Amino acid sequence: MANSWKDVTVNQFLEIVGLEQEDLSPTEFLIERISIVTGNDYFDTDENELNEILKEFRWLDSLPTNKTKQSFRQLSFGAFIDLNTYCTDKAPIENIDKICATIKGYEILTFECEKIREEPIIKHYSTVQSFVEYRAEILEKYKGLLEDDDPEPDEEEPEEIQPKKPEQTNTKWGWQRLIYGLCNGDVTKVKDVTSLGHILVLNWLSMESELKLKG
Amino acid sequence: MVNVKLENETFELRNEANEITLKEFNKIYTILQSQTLGKLEQYCEVFKTLGLSESIIYDMDNDSFIELIKSFNAMTITSELPAKEIELNGYKYVAYTGDEFKFKTKDLIEIEKSAKRGVTNFPSFILAVIFKRADLTVNEHYEKSHLELKAKLFEDNVKADFAIPYITLVAKKTLKSLEDGK
Numbered sequence: 001m002a003n004s005w006k007d008v009t010v011n012q013f014l015e016i017v018g019l020e021q022e023d024l025s026p027t028e029f030l031i032e033r034i035s036i037v038t039g040n041d042y043f044d045t046d047e048n049e050l051n052e053i054l055k056e057f058r059w060l061d062s063l064p065t066n067k068t069k070q071s072f073r074q075l076s077f078g079a080f081i082d083l084n085t086y087c088t089d090k091a092p093i094e095n096i097d098k099i100c101a102t103i104k105g106y107e108i109l110t111f112e113c114e115k116i117r118e119e120p121i122i123k124h125y126s127t128v129q130s131f132v133e134y135r136a137e138i139l140e141k142y143k144g145l146l147e148d149d150d151p152e153p154d155e156e157e158p159e160e161i162q163p164k165k166p167e168q169t170n171t172k173w174g175w176q177r178l179i180y181g182l183c184n185g186d187v188t189k190v191k192d193v194t195s196l197g198h199i200l201v202l203n204w205l206s207m208e209s210e211l212k213l214k215g
Numbered sequence: 216m217v218n219v220k221l222e223n224e225t226f227e228l229r230n231e232a233n234e235i236t237l238k239e240f241n242k243i244y245t246i247l248q249s250q251t252l253g254k255l256e257q258y259c260e261v262f263k264t265l266g267l268s269e270s271i272i273y274d275m276d277n278d279s280f281i282e283l284i285k286s287f288n289a290m291t292i293t294s295e296l297p298a299k300e301i302e303l304n305g306y307k308y309v310a311y312t313g314d315e316f317k318f319k320t321k322d323l324i325e326i327e328k329s330a331k332r333g334v335t336n337f338p339s340f341i342l343a344v345i346f347k348r349a350d351l352t353v354n355e356h357y358e359k360s361h362l363e364l365k366a367k368l369f370e371d372n373v374k375a376d377f378a379i380p381y382i383t384l385v386a387k388k389t390l391k392s393l394e395d396g397k
Contacts, residue, residue: 025327031320043321044353047388050320 002037002057005064005122010096012036013064013121017093033060064125072103072134077201078194079103081175084135092132099131100124142202145178145209178205217286219267220279229265230287232376239264240375241336258284296380301346303372308346308365316384318345325357326385338378339366341385 002008015036021029027050031042034057042053075083082102086095097113106112116124182201183189193201216234219226229235235243246252246260259272262283275283299310311317322344329340343365347356355361369378 025324025331027320027327028324031324043319043324045320046317047320047323048317050323 004059005062005125006120008037008064008121009118010121010124011117013125014094014096014117016060017091030054030057030060033057063129064121065129066122066126068126070103070127070130072131073197073199075103075198076195077179077198078191079105080138080198081194083131084139084175087132087135092128093125096121096124096128099128103127103131138198138202142206145202145205181205217283219271219275219283226267226271228262228267228283232288232291232379233374235265235375236370237339237342237373237375237378238336238370240378241338241370243375244338245335255280258287261287291379296384297377301373301377303368307349309349310345310347310381318385318388321353321357323389325362326389336366336370338375338382339370341382342366342369342373342378345381345385 016033019029019032024032031050031053034053035041037057037060042050045053072080079102083099086092086098086102089095092099097116098109100116101109101112104112178201179190179193182193182205217228217230219228232240242264243261246257246264249257252260258280262272263269272280296310296316299312299316301308325344326341329337329344334340340362343362346365346369348365351361
């Protein structure tokens with residue numbers, strides 16, 4: 001019996017997140033959520049039983065957060081790039097297993113991801129939530145680095161120049177371009193560069209870019 | 216029945232729930248839910264649905280029209296439920312067993328879905344969901360085509376006074392269960 005988020009696995013949570021609320025009626029949505037965490041079917045219950053069940057599972061309206069604070073400063077540049085990709089190719093929560101496994105430092109993710117998906121969501125949700133906030137701070141702090149120096153103009157110029165959204169600054173070669181520069185074009189040095197701490201690398205690149213501007 | 220008096224003539228207007236068919240009630244329900252019509256326009260449409268001609272409605276002075284609206288009783292809410300069983304075309308349909316009406320979670324979901332879809336005969340659909348044919352399985356009962364046919368069957372055979380208490384009750388219970396679930 002699921003009594004709190006402690007009893008809900010990452011897989012079950014992802015199933016809940018995947019429910020298409022607009023395709024379901026309000027009660028159907030609430031019942032589907034409960035069915036996912038209990039494995040029971042409640043369609044045949046009467047209204048009194050339904051009210052009791054809905055009250056019992058009100059905790060599903062909250063977020064499965066815990067209060068542990070996490071630091072991401074130790075992440076390597078390579079791990080940060082991977083994590084950034086997991087946050088942009090789909091909603092970060094859908095990549096919760098990959099994000100948590102990467103933060104833990106696992107290089108081969110398949111087995112670790114499977115393990116994480118069977119663990120309680122409460123153990124991992126806050127990690128993703130904190131990382132999403134941390135990533136936003138980092139991208140804001142170093143936003144100039146990911147923009148092309150000389151982006152190719154579009155064939156048809158838009159009438160008005162729209163402000164770039166943070167995601168749009170990750171241009172086609174964004175991270176690769178930075179790694180390429182740091183390796184001086186030598187592919188054998190990629191691993192050396194990506195193993196360095198991401199803060200160190202980003203600070204280095206900022207310094208380089210500032211010096212270039214001054215020079 | 217209420218009498219509508221104009222200068223030279225008097226017309227009769229059905230204005231009690233037991234004088235209105237469920238089909239007409241569906242239409243009235245939709246009109247009164249309309250967001251695009253003003254209150255007076257809504258009642259013009261309602262009275263047209265009940266057979267009052269457009270010319271009579273537009274000839275009426277404002278005070279008489281307001282009086283007519285005030286005397287319109289068809290939507291009066293009654294909480295006492297009518298029979299919990301009804302026989303139509305040789306089949307028995309049962310709304311509930313026991314002393315008290317309780318609907319199933321599946322009923323509530325079907326009703327919410329039909330409201331979301333904006334079915335044009337919502338009152339009939341509520342009755343179709345609540346009243347279950349005694350000889351059918353649960354799955355057969357909730358089949359879309361079966362519910363649609365049953366809604367039509369009720370439209371052709373019962374008056375609004377049969378539907379209103381159920382609709383009122385369902386509306387109350389739906390709201391309550393949504394509040395409880397919040």
